[in-house]
Amino acid sequence: MLASVENVTERSFDYIIVGGGTAGLVVASRLSEDPSVSVLVLEAGRANLDDESITMSGTFGKNFFHPENDWAFMTASPPLTEFAGLELNFYAGSPKAHGKGLGGTSGMNFYVFTQPPAEDINAIERLGNPGWNWDRYIHYSRKSETFIPPDESVAKTERLEYDAENHGTDGPITTCYAPMTSGWEGLYQDASQISLLRSLGNLGLKPVKDATKGDGNGSWMATCSVDPHTNRRAYAVSYLNQARGRRNLSVVVRAPVSRILSAPEKSADGKLVASGVEFTHDGKSYRVLANREVILSAGAIKSPQILELSGIGNKDLLSKLGIPTKIDLPSVGENVQEHIFAAASFELKDPEKYNTLDPIADPEVLKEQLKLYAEHKGLFLLSFLGIGTASLDRLSPNGAALSAAHIDKVKAQGALRSPGLQAQYELQIEKLEKGIASMELVSMPTFLSRPNPPEAGKKYITIVSIMNHPWSRGTIHAASADPQSPPTVDPHYFEDEFDLQNMVELVKFMRKLGKTAPLGDIIAREHNPGAEVETDEQLVSWVKKTANSIAHTSGTCSMLPQDKGGVVDPRLKVYGTANVRVVDLSILPLHIGAPTQSACVPLSSAIKISEAMLTCNCGERAAYVYGMAEQAADIIKGVI
Numbered sequence: 001m002l003a004s005v006e007n008v009t010e011r012s013f014d015y016i017i018v019g020g021g022t023a024g025l026v027v028a029s030r031l032s033e034d035p036s037v038s039v040l041v042l043e044a045g046r047a048n049l050d051d052e053s054i055t056m057s058g059t060f061g062k063n064f065f066h067p068e069n070d071w072a073f074m075t076a077s078p079p080l081t082e083f084a085g086l087e088l089n090f091y092a093g094s095p096k097a098h099g100k101g102l103g104g105t106s107g108m109n110f111y112v113f114t115q116p117p118a119e120d121i122n123a124i125e126r127l128g129n130p131g132w133n134w135d136r137y138i139h140y141s142r143k144s145e146t147f148i149p150p151d152e153s154v155a156k157t158e159r160l161e162y163d164a165e166n167h168g169t170d171g172p173i174t175t176c177y178a179p180m181t182s183g184w185e186g187l188y189q190d191a192s193q194i195s196l197l198r199s200l201g202n203l204g205l206k207p208v209k210d211a212t213k214g215d216g217n218g219s220w221m222a223t224c225s226v227d228p229h230t231n232r233r234a235y236a237v238s239y240l241n242q243a244r245g246r247r248n249l250s251v252v253v254r255a256p257v258s259r260i261l262s263a264p265e266k267s268a269d270g271k272l273v274a275s276g277v278e279f280t281h282d283g284k285s286y287r288v289l290a291n292r293e294v295i296l297s298a299g300a301i302k303s304p305q306i307l308e309l310s311g312i313g314n315k316d317l318l319s320k321l322g323i324p325t326k327i328d329l330p331s332v333g334e335n336v337q338e339h340i341f342a343a344a345s346f347e348l349k350d351p352e353k354y355n356t357l358d359p360i361a362d363p364e365v366l367k368e369q370l371k372l373y374a375e376h377k378g379l380f381l382l383s384f385l386g387i388g389t390a391s392l393d394r395l396s397p398n399g400a401a402l403s404a405a406h407i408d409k410v411k412a413q414g415a416l417r418s419p420g421l422q423a424q425y426e427l428q429i430e431k432l433e434k435g436i437a438s439m440e441l442v443s444m445p446t447f448l449s450r451p452n453p454p455e456a457g458k459k460y461i462t463i464v465s466i467m468n469h470p471w472s473r474g475t476i477h478a479a480s481a482d483p484q485s486p487p488t489v490d491p492h493y494f495e496d497e498f499d500l501q502n503m504v505e506l507v508k509f510m511r512k513l514g515k516t517a518p519l520g521d522i523i524a525r526e527h528n529p530g531a532e533v534e535t536d537e538q539l540v541s542w543v544k545k546t547a548n549s550i551a552h553t554s555g556t557c558s559m560l561p562q563d564k565g566g567v568v569d570p571r572l573k574v575y576g577t578a579n580v581r582v583v584d585l586s587i588l589p590l591h592i593g594a595p596t597q598s599a600c601v602p603l604s605s606a607i608k609i610s611e612a613m614l615t616c617n618c619g620e621r622a623a624y625v626y627g628m629a630e631q632a633a634d635i636i637k638g639v640i
């Protein structure tokens with residue numbers, strides 16, 4: 001399966017997949033099920049198949065900034081856009097983690113595996129994409145999953161409530177409830193036990209039974225993509241493992257693709273025909289040829305860049321870069337949407353009673369925990385499970401008024417907007433009016449916030465709050481004609497003031513949660529934002545200093561009608577091409593809200609945890625990407 005450059009160069013394959021990441025490996029595995037077709041995957045990074053820093057559970061963030069495993073894209077510095085009244089400089093030059101190597105970002109994510117609200121998925125279809133609805137999505141998402149239920153006794157004690165029929169039973173990605181829990185998150189049968197979920201319930205976010213059927217609005221314990229028998233990460237490489245031994249699948253690593261090559265003749269209906277791709281290896285340039293299709297799965301940051309380097313994009317931008325335009329498609333690299341988070345940490349009163357990852361900062365504890373991990377025990381089995389989601393008006397006394405004012409403003413400015421953004425905003429307004437959960441809180445048994453650093457010997461809980469339905473839109477474009485240069489990422493965080501207002505109200509809710517019984521009873525003090533942040537003005541300033549992206553970049557190759565800002569059609573074909581598709585998170589045209597999970601435990605020190613995490617972040621959309629890519633594979637095969 002792993003092939004050398006010499007074995008593939010100048011050869012032709014039916015399908016060439018650019019990027020062996022989350023979506024790319026799903027598509028490669030499904031297409032190669034048919035022995036009569038040949039499939040080639042070209043991955044920029046390494047194979048990484050036995051890399052413990054990827055496969056071991058609980059090593060969140062270990063690969064942040066790793067030169068081989070993380071692209072660590074930087075946002076534009078200084079930001080390209082300035083917005084009146086908003087200081088955006090604080091986001092300039094901040095890194096965005098993205099996995100490199102086989103498995104892509106599924107090999108560095110925090111492995112929460114849950115589902116978004118059904119309305120968010122149905123919105124994709126309503127934007128002009130027939131067949132991209134909840135029913136189909138959940139069918140494909142379940143196809144990717146094998147859920148391993150907890151032991152009955154554990155499920156009873158922890159009150160882990162799930163519906164087995166909401167989960168897959170024989171997909172490549174194994175999911176489970178984390179084998180070790182913090183002791184303060186779940187509902188627990190023993191009602192006297194401290195419970196985050198009960199505090200969330202006391203604030204109106206009532207526990208929901210198994211949020212994976214598209215109705216997550218309240219609080220619950222999330223599952224994660226880990227194999228509980230081995231305590232190893234279950235990630236896109238599990239798809240590759242299923243395809244091992246297939247002679248029709250070749251995978252070449254360390255082979256970054258520079259551009260798509262086009263045939264001299266157009267198709268009968270006048271479309272550009274991709275004839276293959278150009279890639280490099282050890283500094284030399286090579287070509288491979290495509291009999292049928294080129295499929296871009298290089299992720300939301302690199303896929304638009306590769307299109308632009310191939311002459312597909314905004315002609316003005318391409319001409320400035322000296323790239324001849326083959327298809328003038330101005331939407332490439334536009335409509336960028338990001339989830340933004342801010343985190344509050346609370347010091348625990350009785351540290352010995354609870355499990356957190358903080359002690360791993362001590363090298364002696366680390367050694368001991370590594371030994372325990374070898375016996376399938378200890379802190380590395382912890383995960384981040386407690387989740388709460390709600391609409392702004394349920395979280396904040398100001399929420400209804402802020403939402404109403406925002407809706408009025410958006411409606412009043414409608415005529416000034418592009419038809420594509422207008423269609424997205426109409427759906428976003430509907431979500432606000434219907435109270436669809438757009439805000440999310442994730443609990444983490446460790447320290448992970450800014451600016452006050454953790455104190456040695458103490459234990460913390462962190463609540464991460466995330467804004468899932470942003471109104472701001474950014475851009476990602478090639479910065480030069482050189483494929484080695486990283487693209488320019490200008491995310492426009494908080495360009496729309498409502499995003500900032502949302503975040504500030506969320507932070508107020510987090511602080512309230514830290515004081516609400518029963519959780520509030522075990523908290524000694526709020527460490528961040530901290531007592532010095534009191535007024536609304538100080539809160540805004542703290543949010544601006546500490547909030548960041550959770551690395552769920554989407555939208556750069558949006559699946560939308562072409563006149564509404566589309567780059568790909570509902571069959572995922574790039575407009576104007578006969579045989580180029582995009583299959584990765586870049587096609588998501590309107591962001592989805594799903595429980596997001598985060599924490600980061602480099603094996604070295606807990607201080608690094610917070611530094612790496614707060615600059616690189618966390619996030620989740622892998623569950624969505626698996627389902628989307630499964631559906632894409634059936635589209636490409638002609639099954640649907």
Ligand SMILES: Cc1cc2nc3c(=O)[nH]c(=O)nc-3n(C[C@H](O)[C@H](O)[C@H](O)COP(=O)(O)OP(=O)(O)OC[C@H]3O[C@@H](n4cnc5c(N)ncnc54)[C@H](O)[C@@H]3O)c2cc1C
Pocket residue numbers: 018019020021022023024042043044045097098099100101102103104105106108109110111112113114255256257258297298299300302306550551552583584585586596597598616617618619620621622623624625
């Ligand atoms: C830190 C972090 C934590 C996260 N936590 C979670 C979580 O807990 N749960 C969850 O569900 N999701 C999480 N996510 C999000 C989720 O993992 C991603 O959204 C998803 O994996 C993206 O899949 P993709 O296929 O779009 O891209 P990727 O998986 O990033 O795949 C792109 C691949 O293309 C390769 N590539 C790029 N350029 C080229 C080129 N020129 N030539 C060849 N190959 C190229 C890359 O190296 C990579 O392998 C997290 C993300 C991050 C960054």
